[in-house]
Amino acid sequence: MHCPLGYLGIREEEMLALGTSGPAADTGKAVHHAANIFHNEKDAAIALGVMHGARNAYPFADLEQAAAMFRPYAADSRNIEARIIHGEAKIKTRLPAHETDPTGEEIVISGIIDQIREEPNGVRILWDIKTGKPTGYEMMIAHAFQLAAYLIGAERELGIRCHAVGIIRIRDYLSRKPGRVFWRMPWGIDTAYTLLDGVRKRVAEVRRGELYANPGDFCQYCALGGVPNCTNRIGEFSRGEIKLTRNRDCNAAANEPTGQLPSAGSECATGAGDNASLYLKSLRPVC
Numbered sequence: 001m002h003c004p005l006g007y008l009g010i011r012e013e014e015m016l017a018l019g020t021s022g023p024a025a026d027t028g029k030a031v032h033h034a035a036n037i038f039h040n041e042k043d044a045a046i047a048l049g050v051m052h053g054a055r056n057a058y059p060f061a062d063l064e065q066a067a068a069m070f071r072p073y074a075a076d077s078r079n080i081e082a083r084i085i086h087g088e089a090k091i092k093t094r095l096p097a098h099e100t101d102p103t104g105e106e107i108v109i110s111g112i113i114d115q116i117r118e119e120p121n122g123v124r125i126l127w128d129i130k131t132g133k134p135t136g137y138e139m140m141i142a143h144a145f146q147l148a149a150y151l152i153g154a155e156r157e158l159g160i161r162c163h164a165v166g167i168i169r170i171r172d173y174l175s176r177k178p179g180r181v182f183w184r185m186p187w188g189i190d191t192a193y194t195l196l197d198g199v200r201k202r203v204a205e206v207r208r209g210e211l212y213a214n215p216g217d218f219c220q221y222c223a224l225g226g227v228p229n230c231t232n233r234i235g236e237f238s239r240g241e242i243k244l245t246r247n248r249d250c251n252a253a254a255n256e257p258t259g260q261l262p263s264a265g266s267e268c269a270t271g272a273g274d275n276a277s278l279y280l281k282s283l284r285p286v287c
Contacts, residue, residue, distance in 0.1 A: 026058035
């Protein structure tokens with residue numbers, strides 16, 4: 001939810017040109033897969049074998065790089081001895097509509113929880129594996145909403161109340177000066193509810209048709225290609241050249257670039273056009 005326009009103001013052909021995956025994303029998927037297998041099988045060689053065998057699931061992955069990131073993870077005693085009480089768990093965090101939301105429809109945020117670990121003292125910590133290049137601190141800021149949704153989802157969907165949440169930054173294993181790897185958020189579930197209240201307000205704005213640009217580092221990954229194009233797209237909305245409408249099939253919108261608004265209680269974030277179709281991303285956090 002960094003930028004409403006970046007989520008909702010993208011034409012179908014623009015999103016298709018950008019692509020839904022790539023080398024970085026697929027390499028990350030491969031590392032996630034290997035880590036999950038490692039904790040199930042307790043064997044790094046088996047995990048790497050399974051990762052390579054499933055290469056079709058991440059066709060753009062650099063498997064050599066993925067293996068290089070996974071090996072030190074598998075050699076870390078903190079991971080070898082970890083007690084994983086839930087791994088690769090699909091959840092849906094449901095939020096009530098904000099009072100200013102004209103639709104009154106709930107918001108559903110879908111995602112996959114990488115790991116919930118239980119420490120020897122009984123403390124349960126939800127961890128999300130990240131393979132990107134931003135620093136640990138940058139990741140903590142960028143993914144705060146995602147982890148807040150996971151923390152609440154774990155309690156509501158899995159019945160597990162976690163005491164803390166954090167990021168496992170895989171690239172800390174590869175730096176010249178080893179990093180901390182485990183970046184624990186300085187907040188818990190009470191703050192998570194406060195953060196997601198902001199999401200409710202932002203979704204209400206979108207559902208009222210209030211789209212605006214919010215420039216930031218994430219602009220480099222946006223299909224619009226930069227702030228000048230943002231202003232042009234806002235102009236299209238203000239002139240009525242593109243309008244948001246409802247979608248009759250949420251699942252199609254979540255999986256294919258149909259670009260239409262979700263039906264009640266759906267997982268999709270949004271919309272379509274009368275004169276141009278839009279690809280409106282779902283509210284699923286980006287890993």
